[in-house]
Amino acid sequence: MAFEGLQERLQGTLKKMKGKGKVTEQDVKEMMREVRLALLEADVNFKVVKKFIADVKERAVGQDVLDSLTPGQQVIKVVNEELTKLMGGEQSKLRAAQKPPTVVMMVGLQGAGKTTTVGKLANYLRKEHNRKPLLAAADIYRPAAIDQLQTLGKQLDMPVFSLGDQVSPVEIAKQAVKQAKEDHQDYVIIDTAGRLHVDQELMDELQQIKEAVSPDETLLVVDAMTGQDAVNVAESFNNQLDLTGVVLTKLDGDTRGGAAISVKAVTDTPIKFAGIGEKSDALEPFHPERMASRILGMGDVMTLIEKA
Amino acid sequence: SKTRDSFVGAMNDLMKDYRTVDEDFFEELEDILISADVGVHTVMDLIEQLKDEARLRNIKDAKDIQPVISEKLAEMLQKSANEAAINEQPGELTVILFVGVNGVGKTTSIGKLAHQYKEEGKKVVMAAGDTFRAGAIEQLEKWGERVGVDVVKQQAGSDPAAVMYDAIQSARSKKADVLLCDTAGRLQNKVNLMNELSKVKRVLGREIPDAPHEVLLVLDATTGQNAMSQAKAFQEATDVTGIVLTKLDGTAKGGIVLAIRYELDIPVKLVGLGEGMNDLQPFDATQYVHGLFAEVLEQTDTDDENS
Numbered sequence: 224m225a226f227e228g229l230q231e232r233l234q235g236t237l238k239k240m241k242g243k244g245k246v247t248e249q250d251v252k253e254m255m256r257e258v259r260l261a262l263l264e265a266d267v268n269f270k271v272v273k274k275f276i277a278d279v280k281e282r283a284v285g286q287d288v289l290d291s292l293t294p295g296q297q298v299i300k301v302v303n304e305e306l307t308k309l310m311g312g313e314q315s316k317l318r319a320a321q322k323p324p325t326v327v328m329m330v331g332l333q334g335a336g337k338t339t340t341v342g343k344l345a346n347y348l349r350k351e352h353n354r355k356p357l358l359a360a361a362d363i364y365r366p367a368a369i370d371q372l373q374t375l376g377k378q379l380d381m382p383v384f385s386l387g388d389q390v391s392p393v394e395i396a397k398q399a400v401k402q403a404k405e406d407h408q409d410y411v412i413i414d415t416a417g418r419l420h421v422d423q424e425l426m427d428e429l430q431q432i433k434e435a436v437s438p439d440e441t442l443l444v445v446d447a448m449t450g451q452d453a454v455n456v457a458e459s460f461n462n463q464l465d466l467t468g469v470v471l472t473k474l475d476g477d478t479r480g481g482a483a484i485s486v487k488a489v490t491d492t493p494i495k496f497a498g499i500g501e502k503s504d505a506l507e508p509f510h511p512e513r514m515a516s517r518i519l520g521m522g523d524v525m526t527l528i529e530k531a
Numbered sequence: 532s533k534t535r536d537s538f539v540g541a542m543n544d545l546m547k548d549y550r551t552v553d554e555d556f557f558e559e560l561e562d563i564l565i566s567a568d569v570g571v572h573t574v575m576d577l578i579e580q581l582k583d584e585a586r587l588r589n590i591k592d593a594k595d596i597q598p599v600i601s602e603k604l605a606e607m608l609q610k611s612a613n614e615a616a617i618n619e620q621p622g623e624l625t626v627i628l629f630v631g632v633n634g635v636g637k638t639t640s641i642g643k644l645a646h647q648y649k650e651e652g653k654k655v656v657m658a659a660g661d662t663f664r665a666g667a668i669e670q671l672e673k674w675g676e677r678v679g680v681d682v683v684k685q686q687a688g689s690d691p692a693a694v695m696y697d698a699i700q701s702a703r704s705k706k707a708d709v710l711l712c713d714t715a716g717r718l719q720n721k722v723n724l725m726n727e728l729s730k731v732k733r734v735l736g737r738e739i740p741d742a743p744h745e746v747l748l749v750l751d752a753t754t755g756q757n758a759m760s761q762a763k764a765f766q767e768a769t770d771v772t773g774i775v776l777t778k779l780d781g782t783a784k785g786g787i788v789l790a791i792r793y794e795l796d797i798p799v800k801l802v803g804l805g806e807g808m809n810d811l812q813p814f815d816a817t818q819y820v821h822g823l824f825a826e827v828l829e830q831t832d833t834d835d836e837n838s
């Protein structure tokens with residue numbers, strides 16, 4: 224990557240702090256400057272960064288250094304704890320309906336990875352939980368969106384529900400759920416067209432789908448490479464659709480993925496899955512604590528503490 | 532309403548008439564540029580330059596420094612008037628290769644550009660070089676139908692380099708003016724896939740010595756700092772000649788192109804402003820920078836009227 228992780232960044236400051244017994248304001252200030260840069264370069268939203276830094280500073284200044292820790296270690300420990308807290312600690316599972324089918328709706332910006340994730344999630348549910356999903360093609364706008372889902376269905380040997388591109392997505396979603404009930408499928412996973420969070424007409428359409436089929440999960444699919452705008456997107460989708468979770472895609476890249484923190488901070492819903500490749504098996508449950516160290520570029524935090 | 536949440540709102544507050552140009556001012560300006568995804572390093576350098584400039588020109592009021600900021604940013608983005616132009620080969624086949632990570636808008640931009648050239652009366656052929664992603668060939672075919680342009684394709688799963696070879700032969704025999712080559716999206720850290728892309732480019736060059744005449748890297752304006760890593764890797768694999776900045780119709784500003792220009796000197800050539808076939812425009816630096824500030828000024832005006 225073009226930038227260093229927090230580890231390299233902090234090395235100099237840490238050296239200077241060695242052997243001190245108390246964390247001074249100046250020490251913390253110097254370290255926080257580096258923490259701030261690392262977070263910004265990782266695409267964490269600048270407002271989230273500001274609040275984060277303020278919280279950490281408050282906790283770190285004036286602390287007596289624990290017997291086993293140097294001031295440097297102490298600060299890193301606080302940074303890591305606060306960040307993990309922000310990421311949401313526990314891993315979170317998919318909700319299931321009282322009475323099947325469980326309805327899952329994918330929403331998000333154009334090109335985020337919704338259609339691919341529909342296929343991956345279906346594959347995951349079958350493989351890990353022995354479930355029978357139906358894929359619903361409710362993107363009638365993007366050229367060949369239906370072909371794309373049908374091809375994925377064929378590759379996975381799973382049913383795809385489509386009414387072509389001349390029927391409204393609301394109707395398609397409704398009929399798909401009906402079909403799933405008749406066929407005793409456990410899940411209906413609805414693919415929707417990508418849309419901008421500021422496109423009111425298309426955002427209304429999602430609300431209508433939601434009203435029509437009351438999904439158990441409304442998942443925002445977010446590209447892990449998203450920059451500062453992630454907060455606006457997430458806030459907008461959340462306000463209008465009451466998200467139940469997030470899927471972070473393209474984590475197989477070399478992005479730090481600071482958008483994860485931004486999205487978590489503004490929606491306060493868990494990130495449930497991570498996309499880690501283009502193929503249908505490239506989906507895994509999301510691990511918040513691993514994400515925290517990825518964002519900071521810290522590798523193993525404990526090793527860093529030992530070195531400091 | 533003053534919303535500190537938006538770029539516009541922030542810039543608006545920043546430029547208020549009574550503001551003086553001091554440390555606070557520059558700190559806020561820094562936040563604003565960072566919120567537009569301009570790279571952190573670039574922002575720091577830029578702020579230093581602006582501080583110098585303010586001192587030099589003895590600028591005290593915020594409103595007086597605004598043109599300086601616009602000027603600096605535009606200068607940074609565009610160094611000569613003609614650099615956004617596509618390198619066309621009059622009377623011969625112009626070959627344009629599109630590259631980029633997954634889902635940024637390569638196929639769509641090709642469809643839009645095909646439409647544009649077609650409208651200019653040129654004969655266009657598109658090559659379905661994404662043989663990997665589900666429905667990718669069908670997607671390009673739909674664009675072909677929509678804008679009335681032929682698509683050269685092979686079966687899903689076939690070798691993209693072979694598709695390119697075919698496409699060149701076909702474009703030649705049709706006496707086409709432009710060949711637009713689609714490729715599968717790939718993340719820049721996938722070595723095999725980047726090598727495959729270099730090969731695709733080499734095949735084009737073997738058939739026509741100067742081809743491809745443009746290698747356009749498609750970047751999604753929503754992308755943050757990772758776009759820099761994308762630009763570096765694709766630059767290395769394919770000698771990128773220009774950037775297509777897509778999805779500028781959203782709220783993201785795509786400010787990372789400033790950093791890319793600053794560090795790698797790759798110019799933006801086209802911008803995507805929607806999903807329709809007419810939503811592609813040549814890049815204009817002044818307009819782009821104005822876009823960052825114009826809304827601000829408009830809002831300042833309405834605020835003034837309201838107060």
Ligand SMILES: Nc1nc2c(ncn2[C@@H]2O[C@H](COP(=O)(O)OP(=O)(O)OP(=O)(O)O)[C@@H](O)[C@H]2O)c(=O)[nH]1
Binds near residue numbers: 415505
């Ligand atoms: N490397 C990688 N690529 C992914 C991942 N998820 C999706 N993609 C790719 O990203 C691109 C866009 O994925 P789609 O599923 O078509 O995205 P979408 O959100 O349905 O797009 P629209 O329907 O156009 O809004 C495709 O090239 C996918 O193969 C991932 O986790 N890793």
Ligand SMILES: Nc1nc2c(ncn2[C@@H]2O[C@H](COP(=O)(O)OP(=O)(O)OP(=O)(O)O)[C@@H](O)[C@H]2O)c(=O)[nH]1
Binds near residue numbers: 365419
């Ligand atoms: N709002 C908006 N959407 C766009 C723009 N350009 C492309 N899109 C949408 O972004 C999504 C992805 O576009 P594609 O052209 O399929 O992207 P790609 O780079 O070819 O994707 P892969 O081949 O999967 O890597 C589609 O839903 C497009 O309609 C744009 O300028 N504005």
Ligand SMILES: [Mg+2]
Binds near residue numbers: 338416417
């Ligand atoms: Mg889709």
Ligand SMILES: [Mg+2]
Binds near residue numbers: 638
């Ligand atoms: Mg494509």
